[in-house]
Amino acid sequence: MTGRGQTDKERPAGEAAEASAMGSAADGIAASGAAGRAVAPAAIPPAAPLWFPDAPSKPARLLPPLALAYIGDAVFEVAVRQHVMSRANLRPHHLHRESTRYVSAKAQAQLLALLEPQLTEDERTIVRQGRNAKSGTIPKNADVLEYRHATAFESLVGYLYYTGAHDRLRQLVAQGFAHLDSGRRD
Numbered sequence: 001m002t003g004r005g006q007t008d009k010e011r012p013a014g015e016a017a018e019a020s021a022m023g024s025a026a027d028g029i030a031a032s033g034a035a036g037r038a039v040a041p042a043a044i045p046p047a048a049p050l051w052f053p054d055a056p057s058k059p060a061r062l063l064p065p066l067a068l069a070y071i072g073d074a075v076f077e078v079a080v081r082q083h084v085m086s087r088a089n090l091r092p093h094h095l096h097r098e099s100t101r102y103v104s105a106k107a108q109a110q111l112l113a114l115l116e117p118q119l120t121e122d123e124r125t126i127v128r129q130g131r132n133a134k135s136g137t138i139p140k141n142a143d144v145l146e147y148r149h150a151t152a153f154e155s156l157v158g159y160l161y162y163t164g165a166h167d168r169l170r171q172l173v174a175q176g177f178a179h180l181d182s183g184r185r186d
Contacts (some may be wrong), residue, residue, distance in 0.1 A: 023175070060162035061122075065133040065155045068126065072158030079104060079173050102180060105142035109149035111176040112156075123156055130155025 056063055056071075080102040084095050101107060112127065119127065130152035139147035160169040 010068035028138030050164075056162055060097075060159050063162070065126070065130040065159075066135060066151070067149045068162070069130055069133070070158065071161060072154035072156065075153060075161045075169075076108075076157045076173070077156075083177055102177070105139060105146045105150035107180060108153040109146040111140075112153040113151050114170050114176060114179050115153075119156075123159070126159045127152045127156050149176070 014074075056067075060068070077099075080099050081095075083102070084098040087098070089095075116124070116127065131148045132149060133155070135147075137142075142150070143173060157169065160166070160172070
C-alpha cells in the first residue's frame with residue numbers, strides 16, 4: 001500500500017496495478033450520462049483489498065498492533081451488525097443489545113481462544129503483538145487479561161483486512177459467530 005501523491009512508477013508493481021484498477025472502477029462510476037445514469041465500465045476490475053480507496057501509510061505487517069486493533073474493531077463491528085441484521089427482530093434496541101454480546105471483550109477473548117489453534121504463524125505473531133501492546137487505558141467492563149486478548153483479536157481482524165485476506169477473515173468470523181450462537185442456544 002502506498003501513501004498519497006505517488007505515481008505508478010514510484011509504486012511497487014502490484015500496488016500500481018491495484019491503484020489503476022481502483023481508478024478505473026471509480027472512473028466507471030463517475031462517468032454518467034446527461035440523465036444521471038451510470039455508464040458501466042468496459043471491464044469489471046479485480047476486487048480491491050480495501051473497502052475504500054485510502055490505503056494505510058505502511059504495509060499491514062509494519063503497522064503498530066494498536067493501529068491494527070483500531071481498524072479491526074471497526075471491521076468486526078460491521079461484521080457483527082451485518083450478522084444481527086440477518087435475524088428476524090430488527091428493533092433498534094434489540095439490535096444494539098445483540099451486537100454488544102459479540103463485541104464485548106469477553107466475547108472477543110473467547111473467539112480468540114477458539115480460533116488460535118488454527119492460526120498461521122504470521123497470524124499468531126500479530127496476535128502476540130496485539131496481546132502484548134500497552135494501550136494505556138483501563139478496561140471498564142472486563143479484566144485486563146480479557147481486554148488484552150480482545151485487543152489481540154481486533155489486531156488480527158485489522159491485519160487480515162489490510163492484507164486483503166478477506167476470505168480468511170470471513171472464515172474465522174463465521175466460525176466465531178457459530179461458536180457464540182451455539183453457546184447462546186444451550
